[in-house]
Amino acid sequence: MKRRHATRLAGGVLVGAMILAACGSDDGPQEVEGSVEPTDDAGTVTVYTGRHYGIETVFEDFTSGTGIEVRFTTGNDPELRERLIAEGANTPADVLMTADASNIGLAAAAGVLASVDSEALRSAIPEELRGTDDEWFALSQRARVIVASTERVDDPPTTYAGVGDPEWKGNICLRPSTHPYTQSLVASLIIAEGEERATEIVQSWVDNDPLYINSDTDIYKAVADGECDVAIANTYYLGRLLTEDPDFPVAIVWPEQDGRGAHVNVSSAAITTNAPNPEAALTLLEWLATDGQQAFADANFEFPADAAVEPNEIVASWGSFVADVGAVKQLGDFQPAAVQLLSATGYE
Amino acid sequence: MNTAALRQQARTFPTTAAIFVIALAVSIPVLVIVWSVVQPSTDVWEELWATRLPGMIRDTATLLATVLAGTLVLGTSLAWLVTAYQFPGRRLLGWLLVTPLAIPGYVLGFVWLDTLQEPLGARQVRSIWLCALVLTLTLYPYVYLFARAAFREQSQRAVDVARSLGCTRSQAFWRVVLPMARPSLAGGAALVGMEVLTDVGTVRLFNVSTIADGVLRVWFSTGNRNAAAELSVLLIGVAVVLIAVERLMRGRARFTQSGTTVGLHVQRLRGPAAATASFTGWAVFGIAVALPVARLITWAAEASRTNQTATVAGDLPFHLMSSLRITAIATATCLVLGLLLVAGLDRRRASGKIMARLATLGYAVPGPVVAIGVLVTLAAVDRSGWLPDGWLLVGSVIGLIYALVVRFLAVAYQGIDSSVAKVSPSVVASARTLGAGRFRVATRIELPIAGAGIIAATVLVAIDTLKELPITLLLRPFGTETLPIWVWQATSESLWVQAAVPSLAIVAVGMLLVVALLWTLEHGAETVS
Numbered sequence: 001m002k003r004r005h006a007t008r009l010a011g012g013v014l015v016g017a018m019i020l021a022a023c024g025s026d027d028g029p030q031e032v033e034g035s036v037e038p039t040d041d042a043g044t045v046t047v048y049t050g051r052h053y054g055i056e057t058v059f060e061d062f063t064s065g066t067g068i069e070v071r072f073t074t075g076n077d078p079e080l081r082e083r084l085i086a087e088g089a090n091t092p093a094d095v096l097m098t099a100d101a102s103n104i105g106l107a108a109a110a111g112v113l114a115s116v117d118s119e120a121l122r123s124a125i126p127e128e129l130r131g132t133d134d135e136w137f138a139l140s141q142r143a144r145v146i147v148a149s150t151e152r153v154d155d156p157p158t159t160y161a162g163v164g165d166p167e168w169k170g171n172i173c174l175r176p177s178t179h180p181y182t183q184s185l186v187a188s189l190i191i192a193e194g195e196e197r198a199t200e201i202v203q204s205w206v207d208n209d210p211l212y213i214n215s216d217t218d219i220y221k222a223v224a225d226g227e228c229d230v231a232i233a234n235t236y237y238l239g240r241l242l243t244e245d246p247d248f249p250v251a252i253v254w255p256e257q258d259g260r261g262a263h264v265n266v267s268s269a270a271i272t273t274n275a276p277n278p279e280a281a282l283t284l285l286e287w288l289a290t291d292g293q294q295a296f297a298d299a300n301f302e303f304p305a306d307a308a309v310e311p312n313e314i315v316a317s318w319g320s321f322v323a324d325v326g327a328v329k330q331l332g333d334f335q336p337a338a339v340q341l342l343s344a345t346g347y348e
Numbered sequence: 349m350n351t352a353a354l355r356q357q358a359r360t361f362p363t364t365a366a367i368f369v370i371a372l373a374v375s376i377p378v379l380v381i382v383w384s385v386v387q388p389s390t391d392v393w394e395e396l397w398a399t400r401l402p403g404m405i406r407d408t409a410t411l412l413a414t415v416l417a418g419t420l421v422l423g424t425s426l427a428w429l430v431t432a433y434q435f436p437g438r439r440l441l442g443w444l445l446v447t448p449l450a451i452p453g454y455v456l457g458f459v460w461l462d463t464l465q466e467p468l469g470a471r472q473v474r475s476i477w478l479c480a481l482v483l484t485l486t487l488y489p490y491v492y493l494f495a496r497a498a499f500r501e502q503s504q505r506a507v508d509v510a511r512s513l514g515c516t517r518s519q520a521f522w523r524v525v526l527p528m529a530r531p532s533l534a535g536g537a538a539l540v541g542m543e544v545l546t547d548v549g550t551v552r553l554f555n556v557s558t559i560a561d562g563v564l565r566v567w568f569s570t571g572n573r574n575a576a577a578e579l580s581v582l583l584i585g586v587a588v589v590l591i592a593v594e595r596l597m598r599g600r601a602r603f604t605q606s607g608t609t610v611g612l613h614v615q616r617l618r619g620p621a622a623a624t625a626s627f628t629g630w631a632v633f634g635i636a637v638a639l640p641v642a643r644l645i646t647w648a649a650e651a652s653r654t655n656q657t658a659t660v661a662g663d664l665p666f667h668l669m670s671s672l673r674i675t676a677i678a679t680a681t682c683l684v685l686g687l688l689l690v691a692g693l694d695r696r697r698a699s700g701k702i703m704a705r706l707a708t709l710g711y712a713v714p715g716p717v718v719a720i721g722v723l724v725t726l727a728a729v730d731r732s733g734w735l736p737d738g739w740l741l742v743g744s745v746i747g748l749i750y751a752l753v754v755r756f757l758a759v760a761y762q763g764i765d766s767s768v769a770k771v772s773p774s775v776v777a778s779a780r781t782l783g784a785g786r787f788r789v790a791t792r793i794e795l796p797i798a799g800a801g802i803i804a805a806t807v808l809v810a811i812d813t814l815k816e817l818p819i820t821l822l823l824r825p826f827g828t829e830t831l832p833i834w835v836w837q838a839t840s841e842s843l844w845v846q847a848a849v850p851s852l853a854i855v856a857v858g859m860l861l862v863v864a865l866l867w868t869l870e871h872g873a874e875t876v877s
Contacts, residue, residue: 046826052837071826074837078568079822082720086727087742092826106571173470176555178565211471212555215842218470227470339569343399348555 044069045280048084049097050077051267051300058295062287068280077103077180084112089274094281097269100180101138102187104268105332108135113270118282124289124306128325129266138266139288140302143235143323144185145262146253147220153229156253160189160263163230164204173219173231174210177342181216181234181265186342187334188263188327195337202345212348217241223250234265239301239314254321261322265331267302367692367703370685375706377721377754378713382584384577392566392575404562408586411480411551411558412544418484419540423491424533426632428521431499434614435622441629442496443866448636449489450858452815454549455835455851457482459640461553462844479554483547485636487540494536497869498529504612517615525612534597535766539759541590545583546714549817559583560714573720580717587712641855647848656846659837661829668853671814671830675857677745678752679810685753686760686805690768708758715755715818722751722823748823755819756812763805767798800868807865811858831857 045068049055052074059070075083077098084091084107096113098104107113113135121130121137129138146163148156157163163172175182189198211228213219216237223231241248254262269288271281288296289306297304298312303323310316430442448456460482464473502525510520526533551558557565559582567576617625651657657664689707693700710718726741741747771794779789817832824833831850838847 073824073826074833075821076568078571079716079719081571082567082573083723083742083822086720086723088727088731090727090730090740090742092740092743110571178552178561178569180568183569212474213470214552214555217842222470225466225470336570340395343395346399348557 043277043280044071045094045277045284046092047072047095047097047284048080048093049074050080050103051097051099055097055299058288058292058299061295062284062292065291066283066287068283070284078106081107081110081112084272085110087274088112091272091274092276093272094275094277095269095284096272097139097267099142099267100184101266101268101328101331102184102335103180103332104136104270105131105329106335107270108133109332112273114273114275114278116271116282116285118286120286121289124286124293126305126307126325128328129268129305130329131270132329136268136270137285137289138268138305138328139293140267140297140300140305141264141323141325142267142302143254143262143264143321144181144232145235146230146255147223147233147238147250148230148253149223149226150249150251152226156230156251157255158253158257159255159259160185160232161201161204162255163232164201164208166208168230169208171229172205172208172210173213173222173228174205174347175216175219175232176212176214177339177347179214182347183335183338183342184265184331185232185263186338187331188324190334190337190341191327191330192260192324195341199341199345202341202347206345206347210348220248220250224248235315235318236301239312242314252318254319256324257322260326261324264303264323264325264328266305266328267296267300363688363692367689370688371693371703371707373750374685374754374757375709377718377725377751378584378709379706380724381577381713381717381721382581384574385581387574388578389572389575392570392572393578396562396566396575396579400557400562400565404557404559407476407556408545408558408560410476411483411556412541412586414477414480415483415487415544416537416541418480419488419491420533420537422484422632423488423493423536424495424526424529426488426629427492427495427499428525429625429629431496432521432612432615433625434616435625437626437629441626441633444633444637445492445629446489446866447633447859447862448486449811449865450855450862451486451637451640452549452832452835452851452854452858453483453486453543453547454553454817454839455644455847455854456486456636456640457550457553458839458844458847459643463639463643474555476554476556479551479556482554483544483550485632487543490539490543491533491536493869494532495529498532499525499612502528502612507612531598534594535762538590538594542587542711545587545590545712548714548716559586563714564716567716567720577717577720580713583714584709584712591712641852644848644852644855647845648852651845651848654845657849659829659834664849664853667829667831667834667850668857670828671832671854671857674745674748674752674820674828674830675810675813678749678756678813679806681749681753682757682760682809683764683802683806685757686764687802689757689761690764704761708761710754711756711758713755715816716822718755719751719819719822722747722754722819726750743823743825745825745828748820748825748828751819751823752813752816755816756809759812760805760809763808764798764802767801767805768794770801771797800871803868804865807861807868811861811865814854814857814861 047070049072055072059072063069077100080096081103084093084096096104096107108131113131115133115135117134121134125137130136146157146160157165157168177183186198186202189201193201211222213222216233217240219231219233220237220241222228235252238248238250238252256262269285271278271285275281293304293306293309297309301312301315303311303315426445430438430445457479460478461473464478506524506528507520510524511517515523546560548560548564551561559579563576563579563583566579567573659667661667689704693704723742726747729735730740730742735741775793776789779793784792815832817836820830821833821836824830831854834850835847835854838844
């Protein structure tokens with residue numbers, strides 16, 4: 001009795017659902033939002049991007065320049081990588097873009113990125129900023145540096161190890177270990193200093209009782225508000241904050257300038273192994289590495305991967321610095337070790 | 349007799365087969381995850397055990413215990429307050445106290461995080477206790493709704509008997525009213541427990557490392573999907589224990605109402621007592637809804653001044669339509685499948701019990717894990733060649749809806765099941781004896797009694813789907829950008845101002861759903877009595 005009744009109800013609702021689904025598809029797939037109208041029928045390039053700020057204007061420029069439409073979806077770096085791996089030969093994605101070097105390294109290791117033979121890319125992007133087999137190309141650099149209050153700190157640390165100096169106990173802000181930026185920074189410490197010394201450094205940070213904040217913008221604000229005096233953060237967030245308030249009381253200290261240089265991570269792009277439209281994908285990558293370099297880096301106050309391209313005005317005002325470019329290619333390889341090290345030291 | 353039984357079986361066979369297929373299809377993505385335990389990643393476990401796992405278990409246990417205690421106390425006492433006492437604003441508060449359901453935990457979390465940052469300090473504000481408070485405030489309505497329904501259904505007679513035996517009014521509450529409401533309270537608390545266990549958005553705002561957060565940590569940091577899957581099996585284990593405890597709490601108690609009931613007498617409060625009662629209700633509403641919404645509105649105003657009211661993908665109507673479309677289709681699908689399961693599963697049999705358990709597993713698994721289970725499953729189908737040329741499930745609306753059903757079917761199923769169970773077999777038998785046909789019984793008795801509960805369950809699914817983020821993020825098709833995705837894009841960069849408009853839109857739609865829910869409950873209650 002109850003069953004019959006429920007079955008009948010189910011039937012009615014099912015019809016309703018089908019009508020709904022049908023209605024839904026009317027205004028659905030043809031109109032792909034988040035993409036730019038093509039100027040002519042030059043095809044479409046589909047992008048999975050872990051970077052979702054300032055990307056749209058760059059794609060617009062690309063479309064008006066080449067006539068190739070860009071269809072993209074945003075997401076977290078690791079999730080997009082998993083999706084690409086799961087989709088295999090069926091992937092609609094031509095291009096994978098990530099905000100972090102280790103994630104594109106892991107994608108390359110999983111075999112979902114194609115080696116690209118392009119003279120334009122080779123000449124624009126230095127060898128240290130490309131995958132070992134040219135499976136990926138860095139498009140912009142993001143430096144992770146020491147930042148300090150201009151009001152309370154006269155003599156900020158100049159090395160990452162210096163942040164662990166007991167002088168700063170209770171006064172440092174760090175990003176949690178869940179974030180790729182932290183993992184890549186520690187990977188770079190392992191590459192430069194060896195596992196043992198890197199462990200000591202991270203342990204000294206942890207012993208300084210850091211305030212963990214999962215947002216670089218909030219880290220800068222915490223320094224400005226006096227929650228901490230010294231912190232580690234990416235430079236481009238300061239670019240945004242300075243645009244809003246030119247007197248923002250936090251300054252950048254370029255670390256490791258007497259040695260390997262400041263840790264840099266990269267935004268990078270790659271063509272997928274199973275790209276449905278590899279030609280358009282290559283056009284996009286070459287364009288991003290050349291004509292689009294300026295717009296791509298400036299959109300987020302980053303440093304262009306091509307040294308010949310001038311950085312944005314605010315970025316340039318921070319002066320030139322030595323960057324630990326040599327480590328970029330290995331960040332992915334050392335990321336698992338970094339994660340283990342972070343866990344072992346009790347870094348939150 | 350035998351022929352009749354056979355004919356009956358022959359007629360139900362297609363239904364049974366369909367039920368089997370549904371239960372199987374819905375459980376496969378979770379089973380794919382569970383299967384990973386067969387080949388455990390021993391090294392990862394050893395490392396986890398030596399480092400973060402004890403902390404994860406501690407944080408999960410602390411959060412679970414605190415939020416369960418908080419929601420039970422808050423939900424039950426508020427429900428009792430608005431049911432048993434008369435004071436100014438009682439009727440309005442009775443409704444308003446359900447509205448926190450419309451506010452996603454991650455939205456309430458970031459609003460309070462930013463608001464309390466200055467007075468408390470950035471360090472103090474990131475605490476497990478504040479996280480527990482935020483979760484309590486968004487989740488207590490589950491307990492409140494169940495408790496209020498239970499209190500309303502209770503008869504004054506039981507209280508009168510207790511009073512005549514010498515109990516004071518408060519003793520009667522503790523010894524009669526509360527024990528009789530226990531099954532409902534346990535049901536509400538079980539929902540709260542599931543939400544806490546699988547939360548990944550709110551906990552991370554407050555640096556709380558739960559097991560669900562650990563699943564993401566392991567998976568994203570090491571790319572080791574297997575180890576992450578195994579960790580989520582641990583989570584499923586905790587959920588199973590939770591359900592077992594709920595069953596235990598419920599015990600064998602089956603309180604059915606017989607004949608006419610006299611509702612609980614309402615006591616009129618006066619003077620300070622009335623003022624205190626009003627204040628308590630308004631204070632909870634203020635902290636959980638009014639203040640956060642006011643804050644969101646000021647941010648939204650700033651966003652509109654600075655022209656930050658759209659994303660790369662589109663404007664507010666575009667995102668709203670995406671959300672509504674996905675929510676509507678997923679909810680309708682959950683409703684249909686839930687009805688079919690309730691109608692078709694014979695849970696007197698072991699097979700029926702197992703099927704029911706399988707079909708509702710997804711609710712015990714964090715969204716991102718469901719997403720990856722679905723992704724692996726659908727990708728396998730896409731590769732199999734079973735589909736027509738050019739068809740792909742991954743990245744399609746069907747794929748996304750499927751994943752949402754895997755995650756939320758349990759909410760529909762449990763709600764429908766418990767409403768249908770309320771229909772007393774003796775009432776149906778009486779009606780039949782009096783000559784009412786099956787159709788008449790269904791429309792005049794079963795539908796009025798169970799209908800409200802079914803609609804309520806549907807609304808709960810809709811609210812859950814509306815707020816959903818991790819599954820949509822991973823599986824959404826091109827051109828589908830829901831409101832939570834917009835919130836995520838902004839909050840992942842701490843751009844609260846940009847997150848305000850979509851957050852408000854979620855709250856607004858959620859409020860409409862809550863109103864629908866309340867209307868149904870009120871309306872349903874009238875029909876039954």
